Amino acid sequence: MTEILDDAQPAPKPSGSPFLQVKDLKIHFPTDDGLVKSVDGLSFSLERGKTLGIVGESGSGKSVSSLGIMGLHHGTSARVSGEIWLDGDELVSATPDFVRRLRGRKMAMIFQDPLSSMHPFYKVGSQIVEAYRLYNDVSKKQARQHAIDLLGRVGIPEPAKRVDAYPHQFSGGMRQRAMIAMALACDPELLIADEPTTALDVTVQAEILDLIRDLQREFGSAVIMITHDLGVIAELADDVLVMYAGKAVEHASCQDIFKHPEHPYTWGLLSSMPRMDRERQDRLIPVTGTPPSLINLPPGCSFNPRCPYCSLTDGKSVTEVPLLLASGPGEHHAVACHLTGAQRQRIWSEEVEPKL
Amino acid sequence: MFSYIVRRLVAAVFLLLAVSIITFMIFFLIPRLAGASADDLASRYVGKTAGAEQIHKQAESMGFTDPLYVQYGNFVKGIFVGADYSTGVGTEHCPAPCLGYSYQDRTSVTQDLKDRLPVTFSLAIGAGVLWLFSGVAIGVLSALRRGSIFDRAAMTVALAGVSLPIFFTGLLSLSIFSYSLGITAKGGSYTPFTENPLDWAGDLVLPWVTLAFLFAAGYARLTRAGMLETMGEDYVRTARAKGLPERTVVTKHALRSTLTPILTIFGLDFGVLMGGAVLTEKTFSLPGLGQYAIQAIARNDLPKLLGVTLLIAAFVVIANLVVDVLYAVVDPRVRLG
Numbered sequence: 001m002t003e004i005l006d007d008a009q010p011a012p013k014p015s016g017s018p019f020l021q022v023k024d025l026k027i028h029f030p031t032d033d034g035l036v037k038s039v040d041g042l043s044f045s046l047e048r049g050k051t052l053g054i055v056g057e058s059g060s061g062k063s064v065s066s067l068g069i070m071g072l073h074h075g076t077s078a079r080v081s082g083e084i085w086l087d088g089d090e091l092v093s094a095t096p097d098f099v100r101r102l103r104g105r106k107m108a109m110i111f112q113d114p115l116s117s118m119h120p121f122y123k124v125g126s127q128i129v130e131a132y133r134l135y136n137d138v139s140k141k142q143a144r145q146h147a148i149d150l151l152g153r154v155g156i157p158e159p160a161k162r163v164d165a166y167p168h169q170f171s172g173g174m175r176q177r178a179m180i181a182m183a184l185a186c187d188p189e190l191l192i193a194d195e196p197t198t199a200l201d202v203t204v205q206a207e208i209l210d211l212i213r214d215l216q217r218e219f220g221s222a223v224i225m226i227t228h229d230l231g232v233i234a235e236l237a238d239d240v241l242v243m244y245a246g247k248a249v250e251h252a253s254c255q256d257i258f259k260h261p262e263h264p265y266t267w268g269l270l271s272s273m274p275r276m277d278r279e280r281q282d283r284l285i286p287v288t289g290t291p292p293s294l295i296n297l298p299p300g301c302s303f304n305p306r307c308p309y310c311s312l313t314d315g316k317s318v319t320e321v322p323l324l325l326a327s328g329p330g331e332h333h334a335v336a337c338h339l340t341g342a343q344r345q346r347i348w349s350e351e352v353e354p355k356l
Numbered sequence: 357m358f359s360y361i362v363r364r365l366v367a368a369v370f371l372l373l374a375v376s377i378i379t380f381m382i383f384f385l386i387p388r389l390a391g392a393s394a395d396d397l398a399s400r401y402v403g404k405t406a407g408a409e410q411i412h413k414q415a416e417s418m419g420f421t422d423p424l425y426v427q428y429g430n431f432v433k434g435i436f437v438g439a440d441y442s443t444g445v446g447t448e449h450c451p452a453p454c455l456g457y458s459y460q461d462r463t464s465v466t467q468d469l470k471d472r473l474p475v476t477f478s479l480a481i482g483a484g485v486l487w488l489f490s491g492v493a494i495g496v497l498s499a500l501r502r503g504s505i506f507d508r509a510a511m512t513v514a515l516a517g518v519s520l521p522i523f524f525t526g527l528l529s530l531s532i533f534s535y536s537l538g539i540t541a542k543g544g545s546y547t548p549f550t551e552n553p554l555d556w557a558g559d560l561v562l563p564w565v566t567l568a569f570l571f572a573a574g575y576a577r578l579t580r581a582g583m584l585e586t587m588g589e590d591y592v593r594t595a596r597a598k599g600l601p602e603r604t605v606v607t608k609h610a611l612r613s614t615l616t617p618i619l620t621i622f623g624l625d626f627g628v629l630m631g632g633a634v635l636t637e638k639t640f641s642l643p644g645l646g647q648y649a650i651q652a653i654a655r656n657d658l659p660k661l662l663g664v665t666l667l668i669a670a671f672v673v674i675a676n677l678v679v680d681v682l683y684a685v686v687d688p689r690v691r692l693g
Contacts, residue, residue: 072596104599111597116590121612121687131598166688182598 017085018045019222020069020190025082025092027061027068034295038064040246041082043324046239048189051216051223053237053254055230055269057291061246062226063112066192069224070109071099086190105135108188112195114175118167124151124178125163131185150181154211173204177211184215191216192224197232209235230273234258239332242266245292245302248324252333262327262335262344264307267352275356285355301338309347313338357691360684368677375669380428383662394420400656401459417442431456455666456659465663468648475546476644479567479636480629482560486568487575488622494572495579496611502584510576517573526566526639533562546642563640567633571625575618582614589613616686620679627675631668 027039039061046052054062067073068080074096084091086106091099111117118127128147129140136143144163151159154177167175176196183191193212197205213236216223225236233240233254240257242250242265250263261267268287289306292298304310304317316322322336327344337344387397395408398415406414415421419430433439434454440447441457448464450457456465494514498507533540540562547555586592587610595609596602634646641647645664652660684690 070597072593100596100599100601102599103597109597111590111594113590117594119591119595119609119613120689123688130600134599168689179594182594185598 017088019048019087021045021083021085022065022069023083023085025065025068025084026080027064027073028079029077030079031077031295036294037246037297038078038294039068042243042246042248044239044241044248044251046190046222046224048222049216049220050238051225051236053225053227053233053240054243055227055233055240056243057228059291059294060243062228062243063194065243066109066194066224066226069190070103070107070192071096074099104131104188105186106188107190107192108183108186110176110179110183110191110193110196113199114172114179115167115199117179118175118182120167123164123166124170125165127167128163128178128182128185131182135186146185147181150184151178153215154178154181154184155207156181173200173208176200176204176208180208180211180215184219187219187221189221190224191221192226194226195228196225197227197229205232212236230269242269245297246294247302247336248334249303249337250335251324252335256333260333261348262333262341263337264309264339264347265303267348268306270356271352301336309339309343312343357684360691361681364677364680368673371673371676372670375673376432376666377428379662379665379669380431381424383658384427385424388424400658455663458657458659460655460657465659468660469645469663469667472643472645472648474548475642476630476633476637476646478546478549478556478560479563479633479642479644480626482557482564483567483571483633484622484626484629486564487570487572488618490568491572491575492579492611492615492618494576496583496606496614498576498580499583499587500606507580511580514573514576517569518577520570522566522570522633522635523639525569526563526636529562529566530640560642563636563642566639567629567636575622578618578621579614582617583610586610586613612686616683619682619686623675623679623682624672627672628668630671630675631664 022045023043025039025042026037029036029038042061042065044052054065056062064073064078068078069084069086069091071091071094073080080092082092086102089098089102091102118124122130125144125147128150129143132138132146133140133143136146138146148159148163151163156162156174156177162170162174167178170178176199180196191212196212197208200208209232212223212225215221223236225232227233237254240250240252240254241248242257242263244265250257250261250266252261257266258270261270265287268285271285272287274284287306288308292302292305298305298318300316300318300320301307301310301322307317310317316338320338322338324334324336327333327335327341335344339347384397394415395411397420398418399406399411401418402411402414419427422430430439434450434452434456436452438452439450439454439457441450441459442448448457448462450464450466454464454466455469457463458465458468461468494510498510501507530542534542541559545559547559549556587606589610592605592610595605600609631645633644634650636642637644637646638650645667648660649664649668651657652664
């Protein structure tokens with residue numbers, strides 16, 4: 001394993017810009033029913049060794065934006081615009097082949113459902129070997145040894161034997177570990193984990209999260225953790241991006257998101273999360289209503305039909321799209337909401353926080 | 357894997373046994389049920405002027421008066437150890453595997469089938485290779501360029517291919533390529549591969565292409581649909597996420613899964629074709645198993661018909677077996693089941 005450790009920290013390019021910077025990313029899908037704006041003006045940045053958590057409901061654009069960073073929308077009907085800077089290279093305007101060469105080596109992705117995400121006809125080991133040999137000119141034997149090492153590293157017992165097993169012979173948790181091993185085969189500097197624990201039971205979830213954290217420390221990678229589980233965010237993330245209807249509605253450090261959340265949608269997410277460390281209440285408070293149609297977004301703030309505080313903004317919520325602006329005491333806390341800072345502070349401390 | 361193959365093999369043997377019983381019953385039990393006596397059956401094998409006494413003697417010598425299970429036993433015995441048939445002027449020995457003896461032609465059915473099998477096999481193998489490769493290639497290209505002119509044109513031609521019967525396309529191509537242009541054989545001739553491979557191919561190229569056109573069309577549509585589905589699978593996305601070049605993603609990851617069902621259908625189609633491509637052989641006057649079956653039916657030659665039916669059934673069973681084994685090779689998930 002030492003060989004992996006040695007390679008773990010490549011010399012960063014001499015530039016002051018962040019390792020990953022996404023600027024005004026838009027991913028739209030033309031359909032027969034209209035233009036689906038899955039991601040609409042997303043911006044964030046991420047440094048090596050840090051973890052960004054992206055939370056939001058299903059359909060809020062989390063997965064679509066991460067696939068956009070990986071360049072996996074190429075060949076589909078998706079229209080991608082904006083800028084994605086990865087270690088000094090702009091990916092949206094780059095050729096598909098250039099981005100393809102970054103995949104696996106520079107950036108890798110762990111998918112949500114490890115059973116359907118692994119090829120059923122190939123052995124787990126050979127799927128890892130395939131990824132490794134793509135960028136490393138080594139013999140099959142060396143690559144196989146590397147695969148065994150990786151499987152051992154992600155906590156699969158008897159890796160020398162399991163390397164020849166097929167995905168269907170693995171349990172769900174083992175498959176996710178193997179998936180992680182596959183993603184780590186070429187020591188990627190950016191690791192995107194798309195709901196890596198959703199398909200797993202709770203005890204395995206914790207192990208997988210520990211594993212990702214350990215590996216991140218070891219490899220020094222930047223991690224984007226996509227989830228709808230705030231527990232996962234609390235566990236892993238340094239920064240948190242809350243997405244709603246294709247836009248970022250709140251961006252803050254993990255600490256701030258849980259201690260001083262400012263967006264009514266974030267409050268809703270927190271209120272609907274069961275907490276073991278608080279007195280149990282009769283009911284959790286869900287966010288009322290359903291996510292909006294991405295073809296016909298509500299005018300103004302997309303959250304306005306579900307927002308209990310919409311009436312406090314003198315109608316601005318239904319006419320004007322709120323911008324993501326710096327706010328609050330946190331160092332880089334930003335929120336897209338028409339409520340004034342004072343209003344938000346009062347509502348949070350008087351109405352929302354006591355009920356959590 | 358080994359036990360899987362053994363199990364499939366045992367199952368195939370039992371299936372063949374069942375098929376032989378059913379075939380035998382169709383030809384010997386059903387006429388009885390319909391009221392035909394042993395003498396009625398035997399009357400076909402004697403001259404038109406024969407009296408009742410003579411017919412009865414014939415029925416006895418042919419074993420029609422024995423109970424049905426004895427007759428079936430003798431038939432199966434013939435397959436394994438050979439049999440002797442009395443021809444009236446003497447006895448004819450039919451060595452194992454003896455599928456019967458044609459009293460009309462005074463020939464051994466096994467020998468007839470042996471003579472005709474190479475023709476049918478040559479026709480099937482050439483056409484099979486042709487349609488499998490062209491069908492899959494067209495299907496893959498169509499799927500990758502969905503909605504393009506190539507896709508639309510290919511699918512239109514495929515539709516035509518599926519809908520046009522062989523006696524139309526066959527006669528049309530014979531008329532154009534053999535009679536008007538004179539570049540291909542006019543049908544009716546067959547040169548064994550061992551004699552002259554070039555003539556062999558020359559005689560068969562038109563039947564191959566015509567037959568392949570019919571099948572390739574279906575395979576192209578099937579491959580296209582399969583590819584479109586597979587390209588949307590999560591594991592294809594994973595393959596892309598690894599950074600694999602698109603060519604590898606398509607061939608190694610997507611096509612591999614798409615081919616599995618196609619292989620199954622190919623095995624079955626091939627097995628059926630081995631039993632005689634009746635229409636193709638008729639159209640191109642090829643002396644294969646299909647022609648043989650037609651003649652046997654036309655002349656009411658029961659032993660021939662029984663023999664050829666059994667052989668066709670055996671081919672389908674064997675094709676099934678091969679497909680089952682191949683399936684396990686291709687898809688590791690099957691091996692456990």
